[in-house]
Amino acid sequence: MAEKIDTREKLLAATLELISEKGYLGASTREIASKAGVSELTLFRKFGKKETLFEEMLKSHTFLPRLKELLDSVEALPFETVLEIVGMKFLETLKERRKLVKIMVTEINTYPEKVRKTYVQFIANTGDALKGYLQRHQTEGRLRQVDLDIAAMMFLRVLFNFFQTEEILKKRELSPEEMKDTVRQYVDIFLNGILVEKSNQYSE
Amino acid sequence: MAEKIDTREKLLAATLELISEKGYLGASTREIASKAGVSELTLFRKFGKKETLFEEMLKSHTFLPRLKELLDSVEALPFETVLEIVGMKFLETLKERRKLVKIMVTEINTYPEKVRKTYVQFIANTGDALKGYLQRHQTEGRLRQVDLDIAAMMFLRVLFNFFQTEEILKKRELSPEEMKDTVRQYVDIFLNGILVEKSNQYSE
DNA sequence: AATTGATGTAAGTAAGTGCTTACATCCTTA
């Protein structure tokens, strides 16, 4: 009877989809059940109430920012490259979890703590990992004495807002090339901003 | 009979307040009218339907980013100071329009075009003004040859996301001192990132 | 063959929603 799990997951997927499109209040349990291809009663048998369904969906579609491992593997590469890789990975994860990101941004009113938790789990964790990487280089004198909490978050804030504006607000699909270009330009400015020495590759 | 206008404005204010708290669907016309201290019927007599009320509210609470004038008046000051002033002004405006900002971010699903318009009107205009300022200095060789559209927006994105995370997501009241400190650190990195010469005020 | 567990259909409930209608009460202006 493998349907048991399957049904649950179909419901969770439909919930993610519909709530990201219409919001928590706009997505009715009838429609969610219908999209999942099950009866509404099944929805209530599995989750009891809509609120629980929403919570379970948030739990199940969590971010897994495996950035620490990634950073270890690219540590030897030049600064610029590492930041570009981190930036791209960050944007790609946002894109992959597009619907969840939209819900996070949109449903702060619905269940503030749960949504906040999901957000922090992803953004703050990524920020910490990035901060750790920068720290190693700061102690070796390659970076200026800026606050690395602020600096790491600054980098992610730019990317997050870029994603939010283009993909969520403007409903525009970002191509990999456009993402890469954009990340490059942000990295250029950001890196120059925290490096001790100018790289000057753009001097005319 | 000055009440005519007063009633309208009380309704618009209540709409802003309630929709920012509970979302468009969560804020009922009954509750809006009650918060405005008028009867629900009055609401419908003035606005016909909820959708119109929402639209009028968006129109009435528009951003007026008088940044161009501000930039003219501080043009002679050092770079760092100008950016700090612009950053603070930007954050202050976001704070002042806190509820509207929240609605903009939250209600993309409700009326995408209207919300987008409100957003663009504010952010893009501020970005343009800032870009103009930077451009004058770039042509005089003080700034590196970075794309100034990207650069100006980068600065605003950091601040917007900072505001969004702290004030909206974490529901934390930012003090002027904290805002000033934060802006300073972002300006420091950003400015170093676009300047031709290092300012080096942080070298140990 | 009997039992069990997951699912379905169908009908319904209580509450809330946006919005309307009918009628009354003011206050201001002519």
Next chain:
DNA sequence: TAAGGATGTAAGCACTTACTTACATCAATT
């Protein structure tokens, strides 16, 4: 003082919502 316009109260309508109850189906397990 009469008229008009803005507001109010009250009732209600048609609809949707989250959620429930009663009963049936059907596959896999025992």
